[in-house]
Amino acid sequence: MPIEKGDIVRIAYTAKLEDGTVIDTTDEKIAKEFGIYSEDYRYGDVYVIVGERNVVEGFEEDLIGKEVGYKGTVKVPPEKAFGEYDPEKKEVISIARLKEKPRPGDRIKVGDRVGVVERVIGRRAIIDFNHPLAGKSIIFEYEIKEKVEDIAKKIEAIFMIYTGMEVKAKVEGKKAIVEVPRNFHFVPYAPLNKVSALARIFKYLDIEEVEIVERHKKAEVPSFEEVKEEKAEEKEEKTEKTEAEAKEEKTEEKGKTEDELKAEIIPEDVKS
Template structure:
């Protein structure tokens, strides 16, 4: 199968970075691999990742490999910097006054991730008056080994919309109602949507993706709410907060009580 621009494809991947004679897992969509490699993040959703051929930002090595693969196929590929994230550039290490970082309450510690002018960087070193922030991609200059799997091509229109909604809102596809057609898309969201942090911004990103990848004339978003569902969600939230509080070390609990 040759994929065409605009095709919706689910992939799995594991990115490993060369470190001496070995390769260390840096990122993966497989939960078990993340746990085995000690990079598991409980806040991250693991599972197949959605790409749109010709429109998603992929490194050259992955983009070239996918075009030669079939659904269900797995492949291991090597990528030098020219086919990955490029060479590391010293001019992207920027000197920023410490006063400026303090003004925005940015922690002054080596390895701290910061955002300045819409760019993400890492504090590389700290001098008396300046912090040196590296705006290179973390994998710039690195040789990568990538385990790549093409899971499937998504053909169904409703399924395409559900995956885009899940990508931005984190709501499982089974909880999302989709109807309409390519010109008019109707999306029904469950009550849990109103509890999503920064919902407005995420809805804007979702609508942006819908227009970029599907190009409808109209998108209708509807959140179905009833009091019983709200009560259920609030109880679940209170229960989670109680568990988190119980799991805190005793010293943190004492500090919080003293602060009240």
């Protein structure tokens, strides 16, 4: 059966620019080959709910009408990828608003917006708030591996899409029981993203109730001594910064307004 809106499919893909530059892929080997590998990224096939924009619009549209096993390529224009480039989205800000002097290419956060430093002129910086891929066509080479049919598997796929975590689900009538990992509530944003997952379950599946289960076994629960030791190690790591460094940072921030502290350079290790 052809893929339709509302279907959940498992796909593999590699995204490139028109000059052949690989910008994203589900294949770990390709990521390493083209120098875009990240230890924080989960490689392997991904699930997509067709119609929910889990991938860019133009790519999603190309999935519709295809069948499992399809392999192909689609060129997605800017307006259906990351948008057209808008020169009006450039702004000039005073570098006094930043905790450290910016350099061209730095990504910085100003309020709730993220931009890239284009140029630094004296005490001012020109920030481009366009998406880094705005104005570019993206070429997707992809394969449709599976169309998920089983309701329990659909629930597991939905949780993977929105929380990034593997869960176990079973269905009893119109009730779903979802067992989440023991660390589920400690993973940043997972509990919040759970709400997004539940919304899609109720939207696309004939489910009236979802029970979330966090299961623990005696043998898997660490002893009080182990927890205490782990906490001590964490505390030791956090106090590696000397009092002199902490005092220096405090001095630098003293006197800055709240608005000034809203602008910050995004460290290299958290760029995406």
